[in-house]
Each structure stands twice: as structure tokens, then as C-alpha cells.
Amino acid sequence: RNHEFSDTIECSRITRDDFSQFFSGIRPLRVWLVFTVLLSFSLCSLANKLNMCMDGKHHKTEPGPEGELYQQVDTTWRKERILDVPLCLEDCETWYNDCKNDITCKENWHKGWNWTSDTNHCPVGAQCRKWTDVFPTAQSMCEKIWSNSYKYTMYSRDSGRCMQMWFKGENPNKKVAEFYLNHGSRTETAMMTSFTLSLVVLLSML
Ligand SMILES: *[C@@H]1O[C@H](CO)[C@@H](O)[C@H](O)[C@H]1NC(C)=O
Numbered sequence: 001r002n003h004e005f006s007d008t009i010e011c012s013r014i015t016r017d018d019f020s021q022f023f024s025g026i027r028p029l030r031v032w033l034v035f036t037v038l039l040s041f042s043l044c045s046l047a048n049k050l051n052m053c054m055d056g057k058h059h060k061t062e063p064g065p066e067g068e069l070y071q072q073v074d075t076t077w078r079k080e081r082i083l084d085v086p087l088c089l090e091d092c093e094t095w096y097n098d099c100k101n102d103i104t105c106k107e108n109w110h111k112g113w114n115w116t117s118d119t120n121h122c123p124v125g126a127q128c129r130k131w132t133d134v135f136p137t138a139q140s141m142c143e144k145i146w147s148n149s150y151k152y153t154m155y156s157r158d159s160g161r162c163m164q165m166w167f168k169g170e171n172p173n174k175k176v177a178e179f180y181l182n183h184g185s186r187t188e189t190a191m192m193t194s195f196t197l198s199l200v201v202l203l204s205m206l
Contacts, residue, residue, distance in 0.1 A: 096138035
């Protein structure tokens with residue numbers, strides 16, 4: 001017990017010493033410079049997020065044959081990676097129902113195809129299996145098939161909180177992207193505000 005206690009004391013002393021040593025060497029100007037750089041970086045990454053959602057090369061703006069959706073994705077997907085985009089419930093379920101009687105040789109359609117010819121072929125040794133054996137549920141298919149680009153949700157198409165894969169007319173996903181952008185920026189603004197406040201407090205202590 002005594003040993004534990006002295007460890008704690010030792011530990012907090014080191015932390016406090018390191019802390020004051022770190023800040024005594026920093027001039028306020030430099031702190032503000034770092035702050036500005038951080039702020040522009042976070043704004044930049046927000047803008048990128050929106051672009052990725054809206055202007056992906058393989059993003060479908062109109063209904064079309066499935067083949068075009070995954071053709072050549074293999075070679076370019078790294079540049080256009082999206083992650084955990086909330087997909088509308090109906091879109092995932094419909095997609096699953098339309099495919100569930102098919103067969104497929106692959107669980108992850110992003111990678112591993114044989115592209116030696118113009119179209120994608122199953123890699124040597126990959127056996128075709130029943131769709132439902134590869135993807136037992138709609139959720140497993142929607143999330144795994146494009147390596148977690150999409151996230152299964154309970155949001156319906158009219159919720160404004162999820163992306164629609166198939167739609168007619170104006171792109172409804174624009175509003176959804178804007179919602180998540182604003183939502184995200186509000187969180188980041190809050191974080192930035194508290195960051196600024198702690199900096200002000202710190203600077204006043206120097
Ligand atoms: C890719 O497909 C071609 C035929 O189109 C075949 O000759 C080759 O062995 C395949 N390669 C792999 C790695 O599956």
C-alpha cells in the first residue's frame with residue numbers, strides 16, 4: 001500500500017514538472033501560430049469530407065446497371081475511400097433482397113478481383129457460394145461488400161440522416177451530407193472553443 005502511494009506521488013510530480021518545462025519555453029505567438037494551423041487543418045478536413053461524399057468518381061447519381069458501379073474500382077478505390085457512410089434501411093434491405101438468390105465468390109468487392117481482362121473476374125481458387133452463405137444478413141452485406149464504406153442504419157429514406165443509393169430526380173444525399181457536415185462542425189467548433197479557452201487560461205498563467 002505504501003509503495004503504491006509513493007508511486008502516485010512520484011508520478012504526479014513528474015507530470016507537473018514536464019508540463020511547466022514544456023510551456024515555459026513556448027512564446028504566446030508560437031502558441032497562436034500552432035492554434036491557427038490546427039484550425040485551418042480541421043476546416044480543411046471538413047471540406048474534404050464533403051467532397052468525398054458528393055463527388056466520388058463511382059458515386060451513383062442516377063440508377064444504372066450494377067456492373068458500372070464496381071468496374072475498375074479496384075485500381076482507384078484507395079483515393080476515394082469513404083468510411084461508415086450511413087445507408088438508409090430501405091436501400092440496404094432492397095439491395096439485399098434483390099441479390100439474395102445470386103451467387104458470389106467474394107465478400108469484399110473492393111479488392112482481390114482479377115482485372116487481367118476488361119471486367120472483374122473471380123480470383124483463381126475463389127469458389128462461388130450462395131449469397132446468403134457469404135452474407136447471412138442485409139447488414140453483413142451492406143457493410144462488408146465495400147469494406148465498411150457503408151454502415152447499416154435504422155434510418156428511413158425520409159429521415160434525412162442516411163444516404164440513398166438509388167433515387168430519381170434531385171440528389172437527396174446532398175442534404176444528408178450537409179447535415180453531417182454541420183453536425184460535425186458544431187462538435188468541432190465546441191472543441192475548438194474549449195481549446196481556445198484553455199489556451200487563454202494557460203497564457204494568462206505564464
Ligand atoms: C486472371 O485471369 C486470367 C484469365 O483471364 C488467368 O490467366 C490468370 O491466371 C488469372 N490470374 C489470377 C491471379 O487469378
